[in-house]
Each structure stands twice: as structure tokens, then as C-alpha cells.
Amino acid sequence: MNDFSDINHARRDLLIAGALSATAAAVPSMADAQPAAGPANPAPIHAGVSLKVNGKAEHLELDTRTTLLDALREHLHLTGTKKGCDHGQCGACTVIVDGRRLNSCLTLAVMHDGAQVTTIEGLGSKDKLHPMQAAFIKHDGYQCGYCTPGQICSAVAVLDEIKQGIPSHASADLNAKPLLNADELRERMSGNLCRCGAYSNIIDAITEVAGRTA
Ligand code: FES
Numbered sequence: 483m484n485d486f487s488d489i490n491h492a493r494r495d496l497l498i499a500g501a502l503s504a505t506a507a508a509v510p511s512m513a514d515a516q517p518a519a520g521p522a523n524p525a526p527i528h529a530g531v532s533l534k535v536n537g538k539a540e541h542l543e544l545d546t547r548t549t550l551l552d553a554l555r556e557h558l559h560l561t562g563t564k565k566g567c568d569h570g571q572c573g574a575c576t577v578i579v580d581g582r583r584l585n586s587c588l589t590l591a592v593m594h595d596g597a598q599v600t601t602i603e604g605l606g607s608k609d610k611l612h613p614m615q616a617a618f619i620k621h622d623g624y625q626c627g628y629c630t631p632g633q634i635c636s637a638v639a640v641l642d643e644i645k646q647g648i649p650s651h652a653s654a655d656l657n658a659k660p661l662l663n664a665d666e667l668r669e670r671m672s673g674n675l676c677r678c679g680a681y682s683n684i685i686d687a688i689t690e691v692a693g694r695t696a
């Protein structure tokens with residue numbers, strides 16, 4: 483090996499050592515990446531929540547991360563309200579809170595302290611069906627039934643929205659009372675998915691109740 487080759491090797495080793503030390507300096511170690519302080523799994527925080535559910539006063543001590551859906555199903559055992567996607571995409575968990583429908587999987591129970599909540603169990607009973615429940619049966623508005631509690635809660639609230647004059651995306655004139663037609667109903671019910679595809683029968687059921695009540 484000549485002197486020139488020795489110099490090249492020494493230069494190459496120097497460059498490699500320099501690159502390694504520069505990388506080590508630029509990339510923080512795992513220890514550096516950890517948060518400065520605090521336990522890895524902070525203890526859950528609990529809070530008291532008072533709700534009036536289907537006319538009955540309820541008080542729960544809940545982990546503040548509990549959704550309204552889980553409060554209803556897991557804590558109050560009102561399993562009529564269904565968990566479909568748990569991501570706000572299917573409408574199976576729809577309930578009526580202070581007169582407005584909402585996806586109970588997308589909201590925390592603690593946000594509704596003092597609220598009035600109506601679930602499918604509160605709309606009617608086996609012996610005394612709500613007109614919307616009766617119409618869904620009459621028009622075959624379901625097959626497996628999984629989406630049905632959400633569909634019915636939504637449909638009841640939809641008719642109330644129309645009665646109050648609240649426009650939808652399908653309303654042609656935002657200043658006029660919304661029409662009670664199939665386009666309006668389809669648009670307003672578009673957040674409630676039905677894997678069984680009972681949509682046309684659902685619209686028939688809602689239309690019948692709308693005719694009775696509007
Ligand atoms: S379960 Fe809430 S929207 Fe699907």
C-alpha cells in the first residue's frame with residue numbers, strides 16, 4: 483500500500499466518523515423524545531352527570547371520556563340505541579337531546595349535564611307504539627333492524643325540524659317553510675345509513691306520519 487492510499491483511507495475514516503457524530507447530534511435519543519414529566523397513563527378523571535333520560539332522572543359518575551352512547555348503553559343499559567361505526571358515520575346511535583337529534587357516539591356525556599335525552603325506549607313501548615314506530619312496521623321500513631332505532635329517532639326529529647321551518651340542503655327557498663316532500667326527507671335522513679337498503683320504505687313510513695302530523 484503506498485502513501486497516497488494510506489491518506490485516502492485515513493480521509494475516508496475521518497469522513498465516516500464525522501458523519502456518524504453529526505447524525506448522533508441531529509437525532510434526539512428515545513430518552514430525549516419522552517415528555518418532560520407526567521405518568522405515561524394518567525388516571526381517568528371522573529365527573530358527576532345528571533340527565534333526564536326518557537323522563538327519568540339519572541345521575542352517573544363517569545370517566546369524562548365516556549360518550550353519551552356508552553353512558554346510555556353501558557351505564558343505563560338502554561341498549562335500544564345502537565353502536566354501528568362509533569365514528570359519526572352511520573347514524574345508528576341517533577338520540578334526541580333537548581329536542582334535537584344527534585349522534586350519541588360523537589359527543590361526551592359530560593357535555594350534556596342537565597339535558598333531556600330521548601332514546602327509542604322513550605318514544606313508545608311494545609303496547610303503545612309511537613306513530614313513527616307503527617309506520618315503520620306497516621311500511622316494512624327495516625330488515626335486520628340494526629339501524630332502525632336511529633332511523634326512527636331521526637325521523638321524529640326531522641318532522642319537528644320541518645315544522646319549525648328549519649331549512650335543509652334540499653330546501654329551494656331558505657326563507658319559505660320547508661316542503662314536506664321525498665327530496666327533503668331523503669336529504670334530512672341522509673345521515674342514517676341502512677345496510678339492508680330499506681330506504682324507500684323508510685321514506686314511505688315518514689311520509690305517512692308527516693301527513694298525519696304536519
Ligand atoms: S355509531 Fe354513531 S354514527 Fe355510527
Ligand code: FES
Pocket residue numbers: 623624625626627628629630675676677678679680
Ligand atoms: S334494516 Fe338492516 S341496516 Fe337498516
